Amino acid sequence: MxxxxxxxxxxxxxxxxxxxxxxxxxxxxxxxxxxxxxxxxxxxxxxxxxxxxxxxxxxxxxxxxxxxxxxxxxxxxTTAKLSALQGLAYQDIRASRGEEAARLYAASQADAVDRVGRIAAELGIDCDLERAPAYTYAESEESLDAVRAEAEAAAAAGLDASFTTETDLPFPVAGAVRVADQAQFHPxxxxxxxxxxxxxxxxxxxxxxxxxxxxxxxxxxxxxxxxxxxxxxxxxxxxxxxxxxxxxxxxRLKVRRELVVAAVLPEDGAPRGMYLTPEDDTRSVRSAPYGDGRRLLIVTGEKFTPGVGSVEGRYERLISWTRRRFPGAEPAFRWAAQDNWTTDxxxxxxxxxxxxxxxxxxxxxxxxxxxxxxxxxxxxxxxxxxxxxxxxxxxxxxxxxPLRETPALLRLQGEVARHFFGDRISGDGADAVRDIPPGGGAVVRVGAGQRAVHRDEDGALHALSARCTHLGCLVRFDDAERTWECPCHGSRFAVDGSVLQGPAVHPLERYDDLGDGHDGPDGEGRR
Structure with missing residues (x-):
């Protein structure tokens, strides 16, 4: 190890x-x-x-x-789960695309799970591949009907899916969909x-x-x-x-980020199944080999639009949930993932x-x-x-x-429009720069425009154009990863303006000062 x-x-x-x-x-x-x-x-x-x-x-x-x-x-x-059971996907696909689409989706996803095992065996790849059952579960009675419906939809699509109330989680559930022989690995x-x-x-x-x-x-x-x-x-x-x-x-694409917390547990205290619930703003749980009689518990959740809200606060909620549900779990790593959802x-x-x-x-x-x-x-x-x-x-x-996708398209584009136009009339005045703490950042108004300003740990200010170079939405500061993120399409930038994640391919423009007499902590203009 x-x-x-x-x-x-x-x-x-x-x-x-x-x-x-x-x-x-x-x-x-x-x-x-x-x-x-x-x-x-x-x-x-x-x-x-x-x-x-x-x-x-x-x-x-x-x-x-x-x-x-x-x-x-x-x-x-990623959390590195290989599963044809994917939350509540099958009832959604059946509603948006029909029974045959759900069947083909199940067959293609199951084929992908098996394909990893075949390739690993063919090439002799040691990638911590483990076969495990996958579950979509509900703790509350309010979510139980959706879980039962998913069990029926997944079975109708061809998966060996069943409803159960038994899991190896250390807390009770109201019910779950179970599909055996899925997989997890080191990607x-x-x-x-x-x-x-x-x-x-x-x-x-x-x-x-x-x-x-x-x-x-x-x-x-x-x-x-x-x-x-x-x-x-x-x-x-x-x-x-x-x-x-x-x-x-x-x-037709909606971008979302999710947070991941990984904690060390004794082998006998870690679940071997792979779990997901739509409750609590999504919680996904699985464990991976960690050596010396331990496993790494991997918990994912707190789904959100990039650049919206305090990310540190979301991490605190996820860590708190992990410690409550898995007493003795010792957090060792944390990271974030980003993906895109289609309208159907x-x-x-x-x-x-x-x-x-x-x-x-x-x-x-x-x-x-x-x-x-x-x-x-x-x-x-x-x-x-x-x-x-x-x-x-x-x-x-x-x-x-159009009939099936138009409502989702309108909701998605309404969200993008709110950020594109609404963010332009928001943002603090340039005087708010003095309130940015070391390690923090804020979008401030300078004249008719906005700049993305970060204060590093030494107190120096770093000013960038706040306009995403993809389609011009205003970026926002991620207080956990110390990055600038676009809430419209998910582009991410480092505090020096360089591109971390597309669709943007050009960096944010850098400025030597804030253009209004504000500069570095010692009164010297800086980039």
Whole structure:
């Protein structure tokens, strides 16, 4: 077992316990040296890695291009559950898409769970893979009807689902849906091994290479922030939130963040099943091997829109819930994850836009990106090699049912509009800068505009444009991670303005001072 830092670390256990090798950046060069491949995959999370690997396994020449490090974004901050039972998904899908859609969804998700086991066995990957039952449970009688309905809907969709009142949680539940033989694993151990096998099969991997532009043609052309280029017959975009506006998916995606707390428990005190309840603003529980007779209890919850409300307060609620429900749990790690929800509860995996012939996208996994990412690899590899799977059309992004989706679309766009227009008349005056504590941040009005101001631990001020470089919404400060976040589409920026998470690809503009006589703590203008 890897030696890990002691104490309560503001870091992902998956990242700390499996650092992984580094891969080179895509370097700029003359036209004659521009790499050319059959398929370029943009985004090195589970969807991108699995897609690149499946295509390489099918004999295609593949390049995988990641803006940061492989499996370090949403994939490196997951709870790492592989389950075809996904909260209350089946009654929602049946209502929005029909019985056949629910059946195909169940079959595709179950296939993804089994696919991880087959790949791990084939390649000999030690990734802490464990088979375990999955549960969606209710503690209150108010939620029990929805849980019973999910048991019926999941069974009708083809899963071996049943209603039960028995779990291995250390507290009583009113009832739960149970689906046996699901799985949990260490995602980075699995994916870093997959990346190594991708390279062994002739695939190329480029890290620290942020794709900025896509030219669709014959071939397609990609350009990066450093001016590097690559040509490809086909392009797949798996960047969580799509980075290209032409996808026409922005009005149909809702972004949410969730918090994760990981605590150490004795082996005999940790649940072996995987649990989720929609109550208490969502609570997800599972445990992972931790060595020396211990397991790591992983608790997720506090779902929220990025940039809205105190994140520290949400962490406090989640930690308090964990300690109450699991006495003796010793918090060791905390981190946050972000994902996107579609308006009809089914991810988008397929052509990037209605006119696309050689560009594809995968997004909208609604917190189930582990099975969604594995599914993406299988689905797109089948599509690009002429062997489509039975559920290919189910996930096609070009689908639109105005009757069923319009209410959700209107609610989502109403939320975005409230932030886009309402935030412009909010924000403190520039005099409020003096009230920003060390480590804190605030959006302040300067003349007719707003600036995002952070005070570091030494008291120095860091001023940025508060306008997200994606579509211009105003960012807000995350007091737990000390980042700037866009509530409209989830772009995230470091306090120096650099992009941490898209869809934005350009950094926030930096200022030397606040433009009104405010500057650093010693009266000196600073950036």
């Amino acid at each position: 890897t030696s890990l830092p002691t104490g309560f670390a503001p870091a992902s256990y998956w990242m700390e316990s499996a650092p992984g090798p580094a891969y080179p950046a895509l370097e700029p060069g003359p036209e004659r040296s521009v790499p050319e491949v059959e398929v370029a995959v943009v985004g090195g999370g589970i969807a991108g890695i699995c897609t690149a690997w499946e295509l390489a396994r099918a004999g295609r020449q593949v390049a995988l291009i990641e803006a940061d490090r492989l499996a370090a974004g949403a994939t490196g901050h 980075r151990k699995f994916l870093l091994a997959l990346a190594g096998d991708l390279v062994a099969r002739g695939g190329r991997i480029y890290e620290n290479s942020r794709v900025m532009g896509l030219g669709e043609g014959h071939p397609c052309r990609l350009t990066t922030d450093r001016g590097a280029r690559i040509r490809a017959r086909e392009v797949v975009v798996t960047t969580a939130y799509p980075i290209f506006d032409r996808a026409l998916l922005f009005p 509860h089914v991810p988008y995996v397929g052509p990037l836009h209605p006119g696309a012939r050689h560009a594809y996208v995968a997004t909208g996994f609604a917190g189930w990106g582990m099975t969604g990412g594995v599914l993406t690899g299988r689905l797109l590899a089948g599509r690009l090699t002429g062997r489509p799977l039975p559920w290919t059309d189910l996930y096609d992004p070009r689908r639109l049912n």
